[in-house]
Amino acid sequence: MEPVADTIRTIPIFSGLSREDTAKVLGKMEETSFAAGTTIFSQGDQGDAFYLIQSGAVQVMLESGAGKSEVVAVLGAKDWFGEMALLTGEPRSATIFAVKPTTLWRLSREAWDDLIDKHPTWLLQFCATLSKRLSHLDRQYSTGREAFNSLAGEFYSSRPPEQQQFFRRAGLLSDIDSSTVERLLGAAGANSYLEDLEKNRFRLVRRLDATKYELHSYFKDFLREKLLEVEGKEAKLQLDRQIGAEYAALGDWRQAIYHLLEAGDSPKAAELLIAQQEPLLSGAVGFVKATIDSLPREQLYSDPRLVHLQATALAQLGDAAGAVRIYKEVLSQRSREIAGAEAITRHIRMAETLARRKEFAQALSCLRSALDMAGHESVISSGEVSRLYLDENHQAATNPVGAAGVVGSLFSYLLGKYSGSVKIGSVSKWFGAILGLGLWGYLWFGKPDIGLDDSGTKLLGLLSLTLIYWVFWVLPDYGVAFIFALGLILTGLASRETVLGGFASTTWFMTLGVLGLGAAITGSGLFYRLSLHLVRFFPLSFYWQVVGMGLMGVVVMALIPQQTARTVVISQMLVNLSESLGYKTPSRASTGLFAASFLGLGQLGFLFLTGSTTSLIAWGLLPADVRSQLTWGYWFLAALPPTLIVLVIVLAAIVLIFRPESEPKISYKMVQTQLEILGPLSAKEWISLGVLCFTVTGWLTVSYHGIDGAWIALIAFCVLVNTGVLGWQNLKRAIDWELLLYMGVTLSIPTLLTQARIDQWLVELITPAIEPFMNHPAWFFVVIALLTYALKLFFTSFLTVVTLSVALVPLSVDVGMSPWIIAMIILMASEVWFFPFQVDWHTMAYSTTEKKGFSYPLMCRLNPIYALAYITALIAAIPYWRYLGLMG
């Protein structure tokens, strides 16, 4: 055994003392022994001595005011305690008790004071050692830890195996709730084990409240090590996964997320975090931030929802600059894929200016939009719009919004599920693939006598296959279109000139030109500026802004046929506007503003020939002589009255249904600031504006110069490309090439049907069902509109328009009206939607605004009004269309 003097000299506080001084100090110390469990002193006692541990171990325990206690340390041989009270004169800051038989050297206050008086250098030595001790906490920690572990080991090995297993697993839990622990760990008798543990003299657990316990953190570490040692790493991961799932089922999101992260399942943890962001942000914003910080960086960069969440958490924690930083960091990471996207760059620039002005809320709003746009950009450029559609659809289906729309949400949920399965579920894809092939095989090889000749039957077979593949999204739309085209060419059913004639048609070039013009107007910022000016033009009251939004949509849609593009650009501005008016987002009022803007952004796309891509395809599917009659201006004139009727009905309904909950705060600040930041028109904007004026004038004066509208659009396109307004990047990204490829083939369908006499066959097939209504235009309109509403439940708008135009336009001769009227009924009715999954541009707006813009259940209230408004407008237009000679 080591001599006492040598032992003392190895204790750091004495190590600098001479042998003599050591001897003197030792002389003032008295040796005291304590049995295990004895309290040496209690928290709050007057500090009367300093202690050195000769052998054994003590626990340092802090007691809170509520009678709760927490073990903060375990000290072993050569450790000391009690110095603080002597140095500061304060009462004891912790309770110390022996956890095993312990021998201490006690230095009384008098002896301490005397020692310092006589040996002031020792105080210096003491302080130096104290500071070293602070800087060598790890070593101290491990010394204490060793002592603790040996005690924990004693306890653990004294337990039967089933208890050992329980404790090993309980070590994974942050705290233990006696009411749920059995379910979480699947262990019967857990409560008796805990009571047993609580009674143990060595305080390995503390009670938090009537049902909750917390294991000592060292004990937890000890148990976790045991778990790894006994059951292995895989079992631990599995246990964490299982506990995470159980916590999720119990609705304890924090614990669920924590355990999922522990199980290494960060994607699932992130999903849960996003799904439960609302309660977590309101109660555990620090946890949200810490959790996202702990996620892999790549995961954060690839999921804008996490970025938004992190930024929101930072903003809530008062670190708005940090929130701006995180957006900029992510956007710089994605800079390669969004290169050339002017709208995004503009938003980032705007945010930078706003951040410099310390207007962080607006800066964040701009960055949020920029990131969302970047997300949509990459989805669109990768041709995976369906992915976005599914994501949003899935979210809409799994997160019914608000109690107010329980019924609507339930419908949305069910139909969301249904549509998801019909549109992209792998089972339905296979079903569609087999059904399509089956029908094609039957018509191609079986040659049933359905009243068509051989080639007509075969063509119908190929067409059926194509249509089914489109409906079930078996392959990309344009891919299916090319299979159709190749099928016709290679089997000699039609000449390549006919099949691919669509690519050389004026409709195709018109669409290309208009898409280019739309991209330039959107990309140059002209569209955004125009929207801001329109908002500024109308008084900032709910009613005026509803009118303003309605008209804004109508004005901008004339030249931007991409509903999605115009919706994405405008959506964030609408959220800002709602916030400027002091409305909650989403709320009844914000939904009203969105509903008003959606009138023009989407619902009234039929007003202009170039108002939507569906209008363009419907125009392309009309007979050539009808197309040559329908100039851009004529289309507008013919469609104007029914559009105005819809506009008035829907705006009135919006004002009634979405009356704001509160009076708006009048402020143009947001609009003003954004306009200031935009500054004067840029060169690109000037060019876009000039080209825009040229194009509209050209279209309106076709009857004077005789140049087809398509070539005017192409001239505009040419100017935009050659002046650099439409750069190559922009051209690749902003123009919907998928649509153009699809359209090129689709446009040949009417000619093919006529050549194979399928158009007449279709008329024969459909006429008996429609015949009773043929002499009653109003009823005829209603029937076609209802048929379109029904088909739209299963088909996309585009496919609805293509299918019904091909099938119903040939009826125009028998019903004595222009094919354009039939196309217009289909176009108008195809804009009606009852469930969110029916409109992709809506979904895009919903996601762009992080579901803040509007509430789907509220928005859905407007749908029956739309349905009725369209039918009313169609019937009311009859006298006007008669006047124009479009019907008899």
Added chain:
Amino acid sequence: MKFLARNGIAMILLIASAVVDAQTQAPRVGILVTEISRSESQVIKGIGDEIKKLGYRVRKTIFLETRNAKGDRGGLQPAAIELVAKKVDALVTFGTSATLAARAATRDIPIVFVHPADPISLGLVAAMEKPGGNVTGVAGFSEEMTEQRLEKLKKIISKLQRVHVFYDAKKESGQENFTYVETIAAKLGLQAVRHGIKTAEELKVTVQNLKNVAGDALFHVADDLVEGEADFVLETARKNKLPTMFTDETWSIKGAMAAYGPSYYEMGRQAARLVHMIVTGRKAETIPIQRAAKFDLILNYRTANLIGVTLNQDILREADKVIR
């Protein structure tokens, strides 16, 4: 109980056999067409509607079996033979080829033709009153409507003076048709501009150069060569803003500004009445050929708009159909 069961079964059998008897006794009518284009479908529709009006119930008290050669004239003969083998009670045919195929297939089963032109000159029947053999039918005699067509055209184009007339110069009937038009035109104070052509190419070149030849409208007379290139003729006429008057609805749908000709729907109804006579005991040879009862004026409003012709309210009211 046994009594009831036995009698019940007997009753069911009786009713069933009565139904079967009624079906086997129900007349069967075969309809033979070269293809189903607009004209044929109108005829078939007319037959169906009139049959119902006459009190028949299709598939119950009368059976209509349509055979469509799907554009293959060679397919008409086997189709006709098949219908004859089925011992139909009457055969309805549309057009010369179908009527000839039916006549070749049977000399016994009555044939009711629907023909837009003159069946006597084509040799389908001997005379109007006593057609002879097993053939009777409805004929349009559309060429006889030349005067009315020119009158209608004059109504539309008030300043009409000269009309272009195209015909196949290789055929004697073409020459005859032109002479006929020329005579009628003169009667109405108009001049027919002769365009005797021999090939499709010559036709195309001539039509393209029409703007250099004085003429106010293009007047169509039935001619295979011209009809074979109708799409080109109509498109070129539209481009040259030249009004066109054709012989039936089909051409107007394709883009002719106006058409005046027999109503195929009404001819179908007339044919149905002839079928009714036959199945109720009349012999075909005793049924005189009927003339088409109704002629339709079809106007293509958008073609008129496109070529700058304003259709006045009188002519619009007079029109049976306006293509908008």
